[in-house]
Amino acid sequence: MPGTYVTSETNLPPDPEDGEIRLQVTDQHTKEIFDTRARVSRDPDSLEDPEPLTVLKGPHENVEERWYIDVIETDVEEPDVDVELLESIMDETAARNNVINTRSREVKAILLYLERTGEFESVSEASRQLMLDHLAEEYPELLEAYIDRKVERDRDGLRSALTDAGE
Amino acid sequence: MTIDSLREYLTVLEAHDDLSRIDESVSWNLEASAITMLANERDARIPLFERTEAARLVGDPYRGSGSRPWNRIALGLDLPRDLSRYEFYEAVIDRLQNPIPPTSVDAADAPVKERTVTGADVDLLRFPWPYIHAGDGGRYSNLHTLVAPDPDSEWVDWSYHRAMVHDGETASVLLLAGEQTPNLYYYKYERRGEPMPVAIVVGAEPAVEYTSVMWIPTDRSEAEFAGGLKGEPVELVECETTDLRVPANAELVIEGEILPDARRDEGPFGDYFGYMHGPRRSMPVLEVSAITHRENPIIPFCVEGSGVGYAENSTSSMEAGCVGPDATLGLRTAGFDVECCVPWTSTPRTVYVIATDRSEPGYLHELANFIFTTWGMLHVDFFVFVDADVEPTDSRAVVEALALHADPDADFHQFGVETMPKVPLNIYQTPSEKGDIQTGTSKAKTAKTYIDATRSEPAPDRPPELERRARETLRAAGVDVNVEDALLGDRPPRDEPTGGWRR
Numbered sequence: 001m002p003g004t005y006v007t008s009e010t011n012l013p014p015d016p017e018d019g020e021i022r023l024q025v026t027d028q029h030t031k032e033i034f035d036t037r038a039r040v041s042r043d044p045d046s047l048e049d050p051e052p053l054t055v056l057k058g059p060h061e062n063v064e065e066r067w068y069i070d071v072i073e074t075d076v077e078e079p080d081v082d083v084e085l086l087e088s089i090m091d092e093t094a095a096r097n098n099v100i101n102t103r104s105r106e107v108k109a110i111l112l113y114l115e116r117t118g119e120f121e122s123v124s125e126a127s128r129q130l131m132l133d134h135l136a137e138e139y140p141e142l143l144e145a146y147i148d149r150k151v152e153r154d155r156d157g158l159r160s161a162l163t164d165a166g167e
Numbered sequence: 168m169t170i171d172s173l174r175e176y177l178t179v180l181e182a183h184d185d186l187s188r189i190d191e192s193v194s195w196n197l198e199a200s201a202i203t204m205l206a207n208e209r210d211a212r213i214p215l216f217e218r219t220e221a222a223r224l225v226g227d228p229y230r231g232s233g234s235r236p237w238n239r240i241a242l243g244l245d246l247p248r249d250l251s252r253y254e255f256y257e258a259v260i261d262r263l264q265n266p267i268p269p270t271s272v273d274a275a276d277a278p279v280k281e282r283t284v285t286g287a288d289v290d291l292l293r294f295p296w297p298y299i300h301a302g303d304g305g306r307y308s309n310l311h312t313l314v315a316p317d318p319d320s321e322w323v324d325w326s327y328h329r330a331m332v333h334d335g336e337t338a339s340v341l342l343l344a345g346e347q348t349p350n351l352y353y354y355k356y357e358r359r360g361e362p363m364p365v366a367i368v369v370g371a372e373p374a375v376e377y378t379s380v381m382w383i384p385t386d387r388s389e390a391e392f393a394g395g396l397k398g399e400p401v402e403l404v405e406c407e408t409t410d411l412r413v414p415a416n417a418e419l420v421i422e423g424e425i426l427p428d429a430r431r432d433e434g435p436f437g438d439y440f441g442y443m444h445g446p447r448r449s450m451p452v453l454e455v456s457a458i459t460h461r462e463n464p465i466i467p468f469c470v471e472g473s474g475v476g477y478a479e480n481s482t483s484s485m486e487a488g489c490v491g492p493d494a495t496l497g498l499r500t501a502g503f504d505v506e507c508c509v510p511w512t513s514t515p516r517t518v519y520v521i522a523t524d525r526s527e528p529g530y531l532h533e534l535a536n537f538i539f540t541t542w543g544m545l546h547v548d549f550f551v552f553v554d555a556d557v558e559p560t561d562s563r564a565v566v567e568a569l570a571l572h573a574d575p576d577a578d579f580h581q582f583g584v585e586t587m588p589k590v591p592l593n594i595y596q597t598p599s600e601k602g603d604i605q606t607g608t609s610k611a612k613t614a615k616t617y618i619d620a621t622r623s624e625p626a627p628d629r630p631p632e633l634e635r636r637a638r639e640t641l642r643a644a645g646v647d648v649n650v651e652d653a654l655l656g657d658r659p660p661r662d663e664p665t666g667g668w669r670r
Contacts, residue, residue: 008432008447024432031196031298031306033333033432059597060445061435062302083360083428145428 004028005069009057013136017041022076022140025053025069037073044068081145090149100127168245169399172278172416173370174465176243177225180213183242187212192219195295195306199224204470206230208478213239215465219295222419223465227473228310229376229481229488236479236512237488243373244396252560256507259396259492267394269401269412277404277415278461285407285457290335291421294458297468300437304447305331307436308421310467310481312368312379313340314411315348315425318355323411324348325379325389329471330367330453331433339433339450340425343590345545347385352425352451362424364409365453370418370465375401380485381493408456418467419460425451438592439482439515441475448591474515483515487560494519503534506555512562516546517593520559523552526621532580535617539582545590549616568620578619589615 005025013021017040026033044050050068057063111123111130120126136143170176180186187206193199193216203226206214210232216224231238237255238248246258274280284290296306309329316323326348330338342349356363368375374397378389390412394400403412406422413420429452435445467481474483491509498505498521506522521534531552538550553559553568573579 010446011432026305029196030292031332032292033305058445060302060443061304061447062443062445081428 004051004053005071006054006056008061009055009065012040012055013140017046020072022138023069028054034074035076036069036071037076039070039072040067042067081142083145083149086142086145087149090146090153169397170243170245170373171397171399172372173225173228173376173418173467176373177213177215177228177465179242180228180239183248185212185239187214189214189216190218193224195219195224195297197298197301199226199295199297200299200468200470203227203468204473207470207473207480210479220293222294222460223463224295224297225465225467227469227481228467229373229484230474230479231484231488233477233479236484240373240377240484240488243377245398252509252558253507255488256492256495259489260496262395262398263392263493263496265395266388266391267397267400268388269390269394269403271412272402272404272415274404277402279413279415279417279420280404280459281461283407283457283459289455289458291332291338291455291458292335294419294464294466296332296466299468299470300443300472302443302445303331303436304432304434304445305333307331307468308338308367308369308466309471310369310376310469312371312375312414313348314366314368314413315351315363316411317351318359318361318363320386322386323389324351324385325375325383325393327379329436329438331436331450333431336455337431338421338453338455339431340453341433341436342425342451343545356425357427357451360427362426362454364411364424365422366406366409366411366413367421367423367453368413368417368419369421370467371414372397372401372416375414375417377485377489380489382490382497383493384497406457407459417461418464419458421453421455422457422459423453423455425453437472439471439474440517440592440594441472442594444592444594476513483510483513486510486515487512498534498538501537503537505534507559509559511551511565512560517548518551519547519549520551520553520565522555522557522559523621524555526552526554526619528619531617531619531621535580535582535615539615547615548589548593549618551618552621554621565620569618571620572622573618573620580617580619582615582617 004027006028007023007025011024020037020039022035023038023040024033024035039047040053041047041050047068047070049070051071053067053069055065055067057065108123111126114120114126115123120129170179177186189202193202199216199219202214206212207227207230213228213230214226216226229240229243231240235249235252237250237252241248241250241255244259244262246255250258296308298306299309307329311327312325313328314323314325324347326346328341328348330340332338342352344350344353352363374393377396378393381392383389383392390401390403402415404415405412406420408422411422430449431452432447433450434447435443437443469481471480471482474480487510491507494508495505498508504523504525506524508519508521510516511518511520523534535550538547551565551569553565557564557568559565
């Protein structure tokens with residue numbers, strides 16, 4: 001298998017070539033698996049210090065695509081998710097209003113610009129979407145933990161509803 | 168004589184001219200597995216790689232020969248290697264019916280404690296875990312015994328689950344809900360937010376390794392059954408960083424915890440179906456706290472996927488030689504009239520053949536239902552029932568029974584109940600059907616089938632003494648009856664099951 005690093009297509013974030021990303025890679029020689037902060041691209045000329053990166057695709061990961069990676073930092077670790085805290089916060093936010101308040105003239109100006117140039121339908125949508133995109137990139141494990149718990153809660157709720165309806 | 172360790176077992180193989188010591192330097196990266204796969208395909212001597220980094224590797228040490236896949240497994244129990252299928256099964260069943268409690272030894276007397284590394288000095292990557300197939304997601308330990316305790320009782324499960332090495336302190340473990348240890352993890356430890364202490368015992372003595380692949384009932388002592396198989400107590404020693412006790416004569420032990428609510432990539436991996444299976448999935452994380460080992464340890468591995476078709480490997484041979492007799496005893500103990508339950512040759516785990524004297528449709532349905540629901544038969548897709556006089560390890564005889572007696576309209580019976588878990592490593596499910604990443608096991612497509620290939624009319628009487636006399640006459644005349652001997656041998660009447668294996 002050619003290349004110094006290997007990763008799966010499923011590890012690449014949306015728009016992976018737009019700036020710095022967190023990426024799990026395998027060292028091709030030692031087979032050690034670790035997280036990196038890196039830039040990736042199909043074009044080596046767009047990176048400062050490109051090294052070969054093999055991206056695996058397909059349902060059995062047997063299709064290889066040649067990319068390049070510029071590793072900024074290795075063994076990057078996201079802090080562990082405090083699941084108990086997350087659960088209690090989910091209980092808290094379920095019972096209260098879901099408005100987020102923040103004051104910033106600069107942020108408001110930028111968001112208004114994005115709304116008026118048609119990129120977003122409203123300031124509210126812009127702030128929501130941009131925040132979620134940033135969270136997905138910077139805190140993927142936290143977001144995954146939240147989604148897992150939400151799915152479980154929805155499933156439990158549906159199961160109870162079905163059970164009650166059956167009785 | 169008892170076989171007290173893996174290296175003693177390898178010495179026995181060598182005495183039978185069945186071990187190749189390879190002195191050339193061989194890489195853990197595909198080389199050791201390629202050589203082992205070739206040895207498997209050619210039914211050659213077992214390869215012991217003496218010059219890999221930091222430890223030795225041995226490829227598929229329990230691989231059996233085509234006509235007797237239990238032959239080397241038998242040597243691991245100090246049984247003759249030329250026993251017929253019938254003789255071997257009855258010998259193993261007899262031992263399982265006489266379990267022997269383990270004994271404890273101090274660390275000073277435990278060979279597995281000759282070297283101990285804990286805390287920051289732990290480094291999994293010091294050892295030559297093999298990269299087995301091109302396209303695997305990582306290096307694997309895949310011929311070992313995973314020890315895990317029930318948090319609510321004294322029961323400790325010994326089982327097998329492949330582990331993919333990530334870095335010096337971390338591995339991901341394939342835990343599929345429906346099996347005993349994964350059920351402990353997903354439904355007890357993780358639900359309570361607690362880590363599950365585990366020990367991965369690498370290179371245990373043969374009796375321990377055989378027990379780990381058997382279907383031992385929940386709450387029964389695996390160590391006792393290993394002692395019964397061995398004929399002597401298994402010696403156990405306490406771990407360094409947990410309260411678990413592990414076989415003292417093992418080559419290497421990885422101690423640690425499987426963390427709640429943590430997942431890392433696991434796979435792709437070329438598993439027992441015989442093809443590269445992906446994509447990678449999120450699986451629980453093992454955080455390593457200590458590694459203890461013998462001097463110059465020997466790490467066994469299995470070239471999974473090479474045990475289909477005409478070749479054998481450790482998995483396919485242990486299915487036939489360990490799971491088969493154990494399942495046979497289990498069904499008899501549950502009150503079913505079963506001559507023999509074996510995996511169908513060339514299909515490790517996926518298809519099982521059951522030879523039975525009773526063939527009423529309702530009875531077979533009850534038997535199939537018992538197996539699928541009681542033991543959570545994750546890996547078995549379907550059973551084939553044949554009459555008791557059909558040798559289930561004889562593929563030709565089983566196919567003949569199917570062709571002659573299985574009516575496509577009436578004798579193919581499907582189970583489609585979601586409570587029967589299904590292994591998600593097969594080739595015909597889509598990635599989304601294999602879903603449920605929370606517990607690893609597919610719930611979307613759980614169809615199981617049994618096929619009734621028994622006669623609708625009883626066979627004409629064929630007195631066994633007449634059969635035996637016919638065979639002796641043929642032998643005396645110089646006619647080769649080896650195949651029949653290999654499978655049947657001389658078959659005395661079967662006793663009712665007694666002893667330790669009870670529901």
